[in-house]
Each structure stands twice: as C-alpha cells, then as structure tokens.
Amino acid sequence: MNTNIKGVGVALVTPFDDKGAIDYDALARLVGHVSDGGVDYLVTLGTTAETPTLSLEERNGIIECIRRNNRRKLPMVVGVGCNCTEHVINDLQRIDLQDAVAVLSVTPYYNRPSQRGLYEHYKTVAAASPLPVLVYNVPSRTGVNIAADTTLHLAREVKNICGIKEACGSVNQMAYLLKGRPEGFMVISGDDGMTLPLLSLGGDGVISVLSNAFPAPFTQMVAAFLRGDVATAAALQMRLLEVTDALFEEGNPVGVKTALAVLGLTGDTVRLPLVSGSEALATKFRRLTAENKL
Numbered sequence: 001m002n003t004n005i006k007g008v009g010v011a012l013v014t015p016f017d018d019k020g021a022i023d024y025d026a027l028a029r030l031v032g033h034v035s036d037g038g039v040d041y042l043v044t045l046g047t048t049a050e051t052p053t054l055s056l057e058e059r060n061g062i063i064e065c066i067r068r069n070n071r072r073k074l075p076m077v078v079g080v081g082c083n084c085t086e087h088v089i090n091d092l093q094r095i096d097l098q099d100a101v102a103v104l105s106v107t108p109y110y111n112r113p114s115q116r117g118l119y120e121h122y123k124t125v126a127a128a129s130p131l132p133v134l135v136y137n138v139p140s141r142t143g144v145n146i147a148a149d150t151t152l153h154l155a156r157e158v159k160n161i162c163g164i165k166e167a168c169g170s171v172n173q174m175a176y177l178l179k180g181r182p183e184g185f186m187v188i189s190g191d192d193g194m195t196l197p198l199l200s201l202g203g204d205g206v207i208s209v210l211s212n213a214f215p216a217p218f219t220q221m222v223a224a225f226l227r228g229d230v231a232t233a234a235a236l237q238m239r240l241l242e243v244t245d246a247l248f249e250e251g252n253p254v255g256v257k258t259a260l261a262v263l264g265l266t267g268d269t270v271r272l273p274l275v276s277g278s279e280a281l282a283t284k285f286r287r288l289t290a291e292n293k294l
Contacts, residue, residue: 003102003132003162005075006186006204007040008219010211011048013253014062015266022058026266028069030212033265035072037215038223042066043207045079045095046104047141048253053271060096067099077207080129081106081136085121089128097131102162104134104207109142115150123158132162138190139168148176155185165190165207171197178202192218192244196237199225209252210244213259214294239292246284250277259285 012034015026031042044066045051045059054062063078070076078100082088088105097103105125107118126133135154139145145168154161163186166174171194177187178201189198189206199205199222211218221236247255254270258277261268262285268276288294 003075003186005041005077005102005134005188008038008205008211008215008222009041009043009077009188009207010034010039010215011043011046011207011209012066013212013257013260013266014049014051014054015257015260016269016271017267018269020269020271022061023267024061024065027062027065029265030260031066031069032071034211034215035070035074037211038219039074039208039211039215040205040219041075041077041101042070043077043079043104046136046207047079047106047138048209048212048256049079050253050271050274051079051081056091056094063096063100075101077102077104077134079104079106079136081108083108083111085124088125092125092129100131102132102134103129104136104165105129106136106138107142107144107146109144112144115147118144118146119150119153122154122161126154126158126160129160132160134162134186134188135164136190137164137166137168148173148180151177152180155182162186163188163204166198167191167194169194171201174198174203175201192240192247195222196225196233209256210240210247212253212256213247213263213265214240214243217294243285243288243292243294246281246288249284250281255281258282259289262286262289 015023017023137146167190186204192210195206225233257268260266
C-alpha cells in the first residue's frame, strides 16, 4: 500500500476573517507558502484546522480551496474523525475525498473507549473508508491513549490501516511501534519537538504544526537528518526550539495563528471556545523571528 506521505506533512490551519468566516484568500496564500517552503504533503481538517467548529459545507469548501491552490500537486491527507463511529462512517461518504491519498482519523475523544473499543472502532472505520486510514493518537486532547500493542494489532490485522500519527509524547511508546510494526506501516510524529528522536529510531516523518509558519527551516532540518548531516539537523532544531515551545504556550492553533499574523500571512482569528493569542505572545514571536532570522 503506497500512500506517498513520508517526510514533512503540514497540519494546515483554517484562516478566518475578523467576523469568523473562512478566509479562502488567506488559505490560498498559506498553501503557496508551505509548498514553497518544501513540505512533502498537506494535511487538512486535522485538530489544527479547528475542525470541530466547521460545518460540512465549510469542510468541503476548504478541501476544494486547497486542491485548487495545490500547484505543486502535493499529496493531500484529509481528517475524518469523531467520537461516534457511525458519524465517522457517514462523514466518509459526505466529505470530498477526491485527490486525497489517505484519511487521518483521531481516536474517539471524551467517551474514553477501552483498548478493545479502540480496536473495533478503527476496524470498522477502515472497512468503510475508500482510502487508507492513518490512526491519530493524541491523548492530551482526547483523554485516551491507544497502546502500542493495540496499534500493532491493527497494523497486522486490518489491511486498510496504513500507519499512525503518534502524539503520545513518549519516545518509548514510539520505539515499541517501530520495533513491532509490519513492513509498510508508517509511524509519523504528531509532535514537532519529537521529530528528530523519532527519525533517529527509523520513523517516517512528521505532521507538523510549526511548518504552517516556518516550513523552510523545518523541512531543511528533516532533510539534513535524512542525508546523514546530524550536526546541521541538530543546529536547526536548536534554532527552532523556543519557537516550537511558544507555538503551544496558549494552545493550538492559537499559537501558530499568532505567528502567522506576525508574519503577515493570515489573521489570528480563532473560533470560540478558543480566543486569539495575547499581545505578549505576538511580541515573543516578533522577537524570536528576528533573533533566529526566521
């Protein structure tokens, strides 16, 4: 199963105007920015896109805008997830998956299913999906961690599951995935700061938040590591260290939208219950971009 999504993917934000409507012009600029910055593929409708606040019509509009402005024809992954398995199956039929190469599906949140429940959820979703499914594990947001054993069981037994975006925060858990995975099963970092540690163990790349704002140095870091230039990769990671931390100080995507506004690429508007970043955070990004020549 070749989904062609190795390297650096970017978890695209959804730009809004001052009234909270989707700013499609800003989204088009953003697609051009990250493409020019060297990302390998685009991820739309993930957590960073504020997807729970988007209607079905808006989600399909975002996909169409990205497709229309994807001039490099980068592979596209589309997020389709919910804490109700039936809703995920329905959305797989209603969301525009034309030209997408995979579906990213988050672990069911709030209801905190058991490991058996997680297995059955993904088995059911994979059977209904017309595209390969990437499991998305992000316990800090969902309240549940899909254990390495459960992920590996899915990897071995469910043909339409192609990998995992792993944001568990544990290098040890990622190592068990890499040690036990079958051939072709991708392990992708869901945490910018974990990218180099995962790559050093044989991981398949990252789906990045930071790359919305600063794609060039981040993709250069990954490329340097992959060609064996560890010193350059480490230096670039250190250059991005404070920026990465700042992105998550006031939550995601609040931080990255603040950075994008400082760069003049998009506005910083988010939809309630999120609120825009503070002036102190914007000031920090101005300082960090200047100090680190970003």
